[in-house]
Amino acid sequence: MASIMNLLLFVLPVVISASHPATPGCRIRITSKGLQFVKHEGLKFVEEELENITIPDLSGNEGRFYYSISNVRVTHLQLHFSELWFQPHKQLVLDINNASISLTFQRELMYWLFYDAGLINASAEGVHIKTELDLTRDQAGRLKIANLSCEASINRMQAGFSGTLKRVYEFLGTFITTGMRFLLNQQICPALRHAGLVLLNSLLHTVPVRNAVDDYIGIDYSLLSDPDVSENSLDMDFKGMFFSRSEPNDTLPNLAPSLHIKQQERMVYIALSEYFFDSAMYAYYRSGVLSLDIAGEQMPKDLEVLLRTYYFGALMLLDPPVAESPMRLELRVSTAPRFTIKPTGTSVTVNAILNIYLDPPDGQLIQLSSMTMESRLNAKVFLKKTTLQVQLDLRRFRIYSNKSALESLALIPLQNPLKTLLQLTVIPVLNERTKRGVRIPLPDGLDFTRETTTHHAGFILIGGDLHFSKSLREVIEEYRASPTALPSPGPTNTI
DSSP, rough: HHHHHHHHHHHHHHHHHHSSSOSSEEEEEHHHHHHHHHHHHHHHHHHHHHTTTOOOEEEEEETTTEEEEEEEEEEEEOEEEEEEEEEEEEEEEEEEEEEEEEEEEEEEETTTTEEEEEEEEEEEEEEEEEEEEEEOTTSSSOEEEEEEEEEEEEEOOOOEEEEEHHHHTTTTTHHHHHHHHHHHHHHHHHHHIIIIIIIIIHTTSOOOSSSEEESEEEEOOOOOSSOOSSSSSEEEEEEEEEESSSTTTOOOOOOOOOOOOOSSSSSSEEEEEEHHHHHHHHHHHHTOOEEEEGGGGGGGGGHHHHHHTTTTTHTTTTTTHHHHHHHHEEEEEOOOOOOETTTTTEEEEEEEEEEEEOOTTTOOOOEEEEEEEEEEEEEEEEETTEEEEOOOOOOOEEEEEESSSSHHTTTTTHHHHHHHHIIIIIHHHHHHHTOOOOSSSSHHHHHHHHEEEEETEEEEEEEEEESSSSSSHHHHHHHHHSTTTTTHHHHHHHO
């Protein structure tokens, strides 16, 4: 009995954790307003695809009447009456009503001894097209169109004849228009399936999934589940996790609460949890790059004079040449910095060890002191086009000794000079790195405009409208020209 209980205690946590979906570090919502904005560019793309459809030649006979049509070309489309909407639970629906398609083709007609050839202008009226796009997550965690169902119908087909036999053959035009309507109707859905399953999926392939950010860390934007489609929005949950490139499997567990977006006013909303930023800090910490040496010209002369005065007693015990050696500061973060996001703003807590050395010519460092530094930085997070950026500002700072409270009191005169040193040397270096930013997971060709940033308990919400910097066609053609160039586009640096 005891062994069974032990087995249950071991298995139960695994079963419970497996039954609960992973918590996203990043959630993106596309609202109905965003979908309607995308519709304009999407319809233009559909028009281009339908204008390029290939219609096979047609020939036949009816009694003494022989006909042949060839070189069919679509010349104009009118898709004015169209709707694009969300359909729960993971579909987009495009419905085009009462559209018209104009085309031309060459004719050859023979009736008894009469023969005629020439150009025919025709139009398909009352065209109805309805497509449903099933959205899913592929094996790599990328958004994908898994299936595209299509229905197309043409209400009527009209053809205008020219030439000497116009009136003779107009009554026989029914044979041609019936055949043309059949052929045209057969080509609409295959063209749209290719546009969705091949071309639009190649556009979705430009969304970054698991890419390098810089020489030290990478970002994982893989989807955790299929997109959740409601009547008013489409929500996508991304892992939103940074990792050290030297230790990609050593990642920070996500214990943050789930992200909930209620807003619908803007076209797109991006929610970033504390975990999103904490994982970046943890990845840099594990990569061993959160350290800084301050020596030589970087060392402010006033600070060096103050340090020599403070450690005068210790310097007197050294040989004069050694005591006159340049000073060196080593700043090393002791634990991964942590982000705290509240409705009032975002802050970063950093704990570090500050070592003070003499640097004699022989290269043997002589340690004068080691102290703990605690600091709190304000963080301003904002989005520029599709690049997420962070700007840091030092607010609180204190140092204390690891040996005794008395020595901590003695360090008070060094607090303001060292804080000034951080503001003048360390913070600019951090901001120089962070201002290059990291790309958010949206396809190429889309930029953010009119951004707004609000803070909530545990996450930042960035809302904005969309702007096409490139057309769908341009992005697709660029990707097809260089298919290896676009999986990791955009800025490649972050915090």
